[in-house]
Amino acid sequence: xxxxxxxxxxxxxxxxxxxxxxxxxxxxxxxxxxxxxxxxxxxxxxxxxxxxxxxxxxxxxxxxxxxxxxxxxxxxxxxxxxxxxxxxxxxxxxxxxxxxxxxxxxxxxxxxxxxxxxxxxxxxxxxxxxxxxxxxxxxxxxxxxxxxxxxxxxxx
Numbered sequence: 001x002x003x004x005x006x007x008x009x010x011x012x013x014x015x016x017x018x019x020x021x022x023x024x025x026x027x028x029x030x031x032x033x034x035x036x037x038x039x040x041x042x043x044x045x046x047x048x049x050x051x052x053x054x055x056x057x058x059x060x061x062x063x064x065x066x067x068x069x070x071x072x073x074x075x076x077x078x079x080x081x082x083x084x085x086x087x088x089x090x091x092x093x094x095x096x097x098x099x100x101x102x103x104x105x106x107x108x109x110x111x112x113x114x115x116x117x118x119x120x121x122x123x124x125x126x127x128x129x130x131x132x133x134x135x136x137x138x139x140x141x142x143x144x145x146x147x148x149x150x151x152x153x154x155x156x
Contacts, residue, residue: 001047002031009055016059026062030054095153102152106145113141 006027013023030051034041043050106114109131116127117138124142128135 114145
Protein backbone atom coordinates (compact mmCIF):
# COMPACT_ATOMS: atom_id res chain seq x y z
CA UNK A 1 0.00 0.00 0.00
CA UNK A 2 2.80 2.42 0.96
CA UNK A 3 4.84 1.84 -2.19
CA UNK A 4 1.77 1.84 -4.41
CA UNK A 5 0.30 5.17 -3.26
CA UNK A 6 3.11 7.17 -1.65
CA UNK A 7 4.23 9.20 -4.71
CA UNK A 8 0.74 10.06 -5.93
CA UNK A 9 -0.34 11.10 -2.41
CA UNK A 10 2.75 13.29 -2.07
CA UNK A 11 1.96 14.89 -5.44
CA UNK A 12 -1.66 15.46 -4.35
CA UNK A 13 -0.70 17.11 -1.04
CA UNK A 14 2.05 19.10 -2.76
CA UNK A 15 -0.53 20.46 -5.23
CA UNK A 16 -2.51 21.77 -2.25
CA UNK A 17 0.32 23.00 -0.05
CA UNK A 18 3.11 23.89 -2.52
CA UNK A 19 5.53 22.51 0.08
CA UNK A 20 7.40 19.31 -0.78
CA UNK A 21 8.63 18.59 2.75
CA UNK A 22 5.19 19.17 4.24
CA UNK A 23 3.60 16.89 1.62
CA UNK A 24 6.03 14.09 2.46
CA UNK A 25 5.48 14.58 6.19
CA UNK A 26 1.69 14.49 5.80
CA UNK A 27 1.77 11.27 3.78
CA UNK A 28 4.24 9.70 6.23
CA UNK A 29 2.00 10.62 9.17
CA UNK A 30 -1.10 9.17 7.53
CA UNK A 31 0.69 5.95 6.64
CA UNK A 32 2.04 5.68 10.18
CA UNK A 33 -1.40 6.24 11.73
CA UNK A 34 -2.91 3.60 9.47
CA UNK A 35 -0.17 1.15 10.43
CA UNK A 36 -0.59 1.83 14.17
CA UNK A 37 -4.38 1.46 14.00
CA UNK A 38 -4.46 -1.42 11.49
CA UNK A 39 -6.07 -3.81 13.98
CA UNK A 40 -9.16 -1.67 14.64
CA UNK A 41 -9.36 0.13 11.29
CA UNK A 42 -12.56 -0.25 9.26
CA UNK A 43 -12.49 1.16 5.74
CA UNK A 44 -15.87 1.45 3.97
CA UNK A 45 -14.57 2.98 0.72
CA UNK A 46 -11.69 2.15 -1.58
CA UNK A 47 -8.20 2.25 -0.05
CA UNK A 48 -7.18 4.95 -2.51
CA UNK A 49 -10.17 7.15 -1.60
CA UNK A 50 -9.52 6.58 2.11
CA UNK A 51 -5.83 7.55 1.73
CA UNK A 52 -6.63 10.72 -0.21
CA UNK A 53 -9.23 11.83 2.34
CA UNK A 54 -6.93 10.98 5.26
CA UNK A 55 -4.08 12.97 3.74
CA UNK A 56 -6.39 15.88 3.01
CA UNK A 57 -7.70 15.96 6.59
CA UNK A 58 -4.17 15.62 7.97
CA UNK A 59 -3.15 18.64 5.88
CA UNK A 60 -6.13 20.64 7.17
CA UNK A 61 -5.25 19.70 10.77
CA UNK A 62 -1.66 20.73 10.13
CA UNK A 63 -2.76 24.12 8.78
CA UNK A 64 -5.03 24.67 11.80
CA UNK A 65 -2.22 23.75 14.18
CA UNK A 66 0.22 26.06 12.37
CA UNK A 67 -2.35 28.85 12.33
CA UNK A 68 -2.74 28.56 16.11
CA UNK A 69 1.05 28.60 16.50
CA UNK A 70 1.35 31.60 14.19
CA UNK A 71 -1.42 33.42 16.09
CA UNK A 72 0.37 32.67 19.35
CA UNK A 73 3.70 33.84 17.91
CA UNK A 74 2.02 37.00 16.58
CA UNK A 75 0.47 37.62 20.00
CA UNK A 76 3.86 37.21 21.73
CA UNK A 77 5.47 39.52 19.15
CA UNK A 78 2.82 42.19 19.76
CA UNK A 79 3.22 41.92 23.53
CA UNK A 80 6.99 42.29 23.22
CA UNK A 81 6.58 45.27 20.90
CA UNK A 82 4.22 46.91 23.39
CA UNK A 83 6.86 46.53 26.10
CA UNK A 84 9.47 48.15 23.86
CA UNK A 85 7.07 50.91 22.85
CA UNK A 86 6.26 51.56 26.52
CA UNK A 87 9.97 51.65 27.32
CA UNK A 88 10.62 53.97 24.37
CA UNK A 89 7.75 56.20 25.45
CA UNK A 90 9.17 56.42 28.97
CA UNK A 91 12.61 57.15 27.54
CA UNK A 92 11.25 59.90 25.28
CA UNK A 93 9.25 61.44 28.14
CA UNK A 94 12.37 61.37 30.31
CA UNK A 95 14.44 63.03 27.58
CA UNK A 96 11.79 65.72 27.02
CA UNK A 97 11.77 66.43 30.74
CA UNK A 98 15.57 66.78 30.72
CA UNK A 99 15.37 69.23 27.80
CA UNK A 100 12.75 71.31 29.64
CA UNK A 101 14.95 71.42 32.74
CA UNK A 102 17.95 72.51 30.69
CA UNK A 103 15.95 75.18 28.88
CA UNK A 104 14.92 76.59 32.27
CA UNK A 105 18.60 76.66 33.33
CA UNK A 106 19.66 78.75 30.31
CA UNK A 107 20.68 82.40 30.85
CA UNK A 108 17.70 84.76 30.20
CA UNK A 109 18.77 86.09 26.74
CA UNK A 110 19.86 82.63 25.61
CA UNK A 111 16.56 81.15 26.78
CA UNK A 112 14.55 83.87 25.05
CA UNK A 113 16.36 83.35 21.73
CA UNK A 114 15.94 79.56 22.01
CA UNK A 115 12.20 79.78 22.74
CA UNK A 116 11.55 82.28 19.94
CA UNK A 117 13.46 80.25 17.36
CA UNK A 118 13.00 76.61 18.30
CA UNK A 119 9.66 76.63 20.07
CA UNK A 120 7.78 79.44 18.38
CA UNK A 121 9.34 79.00 14.96
CA UNK A 122 10.69 82.49 14.29
CA UNK A 123 13.54 82.76 11.81
CA UNK A 124 16.95 84.10 12.93
CA UNK A 125 16.26 87.49 11.29
CA UNK A 126 12.85 87.79 12.98
CA UNK A 127 14.32 86.92 16.40
CA UNK A 128 17.12 89.46 15.87
CA UNK A 129 14.64 92.21 14.93
CA UNK A 130 12.29 91.37 17.82
CA UNK A 131 15.10 91.43 20.41
CA UNK A 132 17.05 94.28 18.83
CA UNK A 133 20.25 92.22 18.36
CA UNK A 134 22.28 91.07 15.37
CA UNK A 135 21.72 87.79 13.55
CA UNK A 136 25.23 86.76 14.70
CA UNK A 137 24.13 87.23 18.32
CA UNK A 138 21.06 85.04 17.70
CA UNK A 139 23.30 82.37 16.13
CA UNK A 140 25.74 82.52 19.05
CA UNK A 141 22.96 82.32 21.67
CA UNK A 142 21.31 79.36 19.87
CA UNK A 143 24.63 77.59 19.55
CA UNK A 144 25.22 78.07 23.27
CA UNK A 145 21.72 76.79 24.13
CA UNK A 146 21.99 73.73 21.86
CA UNK A 147 25.42 72.85 23.25
CA UNK A 148 24.18 72.97 26.84
CA UNK A 149 21.09 70.88 26.07
CA UNK A 150 23.08 68.34 24.08
CA UNK A 151 25.71 68.13 26.84
CA UNK A 152 23.00 67.53 29.45
CA UNK A 153 21.40 64.76 27.39
CA UNK A 154 24.73 63.10 26.65
CA UNK A 155 25.85 63.11 30.29
CA UNK A 156 22.82 61.10 31.47
